[in-house]
Amino acid sequence: MYxxxxxxxAATPWVNGAGTRQELxxxxxxxxxxRFSSAQIDRDCPFSTxxxxxxxxxxxxxxxxxxxxxxxxxxxxxxxxxxFDGDTALECRLKDGPCTAMNVVYDPAHIRAExxxxxxxxxxxxxxxxxxxxxFGAASVNGAGITMGQGAVVExxxxxxxxxxxxxxxxxxxxx
Numbered sequence: 613m614y615x616x617x618x619x620x621x622a623a624t625p626w627v628n629g630a631g632t633r634q635e636l637x638x639x640x641x642x643x644x645x646x647r648f649s650s651a652q653i654d655r656d657c658p659f660s661t662x663x664x665x666x667x668x669x670x671x672x673x674x675x676x677x678x679x680x681x682x683x684x685x686x687x688x689x690x691x692x693x694x695x696f697d698g699d700t701a702l703e704c705r706l707k708d709g710p711c712t713a714m715n716v717v718y719d720p721a722h723i724r725a726e727x728x729x730x731x732x733x734x735x736x737x738x739x740x741x742x743x744x745x746x747x748f749g750a751a752s753v754n755g756a757g758i759t760m761g762q763g764a765v766v767e768x769x770x771x772x773x774x775x776x777x778x779x780x781x782x783x784x785x786x787x788x
């Protein structure tokens with residue numbers, strides 16, 4: 613297991629200037645390509661495409677967005693993950709001001725990914741690689757405490773204990 617703290621990771625601007633991103637974690641295992649990142653969306657804009665990859669996306673701050681593109685019309689509401697093909701050109705329209713989103717970008721030819729929101733209680737989570745990230749409040753991962761903005765990457769199995777009034781994201785990646 614290794615841990616990270618988003619407050620110590622520099623943000624980099626998007627190429628289109630419409631926001632910034634922090635890469636918080638990436639696969640340490642060969643053949644399981646993925647990355648877990650945070651994105652600050654400051655204005656309506658086109659989303660970057662990721663040819664050959666897929667994306668799981670969840671709004672964690674702000675009122676949400678509308679993502680539209682060829683055959684896609686997603687109403688993205690806070691704490692409700694959505695998935696889409698990284699090849700698809702999408703336009704992002706903010707509902708009412710800036711938003712923060714968390715993303716898992718991965719190669720669907722090699723792995724299956726799932727992004728879940730966990731609330732109070734103990735959760736036994738199993739996957740080849742897991743990312744646990746505390747959105748607010750406090751939690752523990754296999755007994756190690758994390759607070760808002762902190763996370764951990766675990767291989768195999770984790771017991772995630774989420775304190776009352778806390779919220780945690782859990783990204784699970786398994787080889788196909």
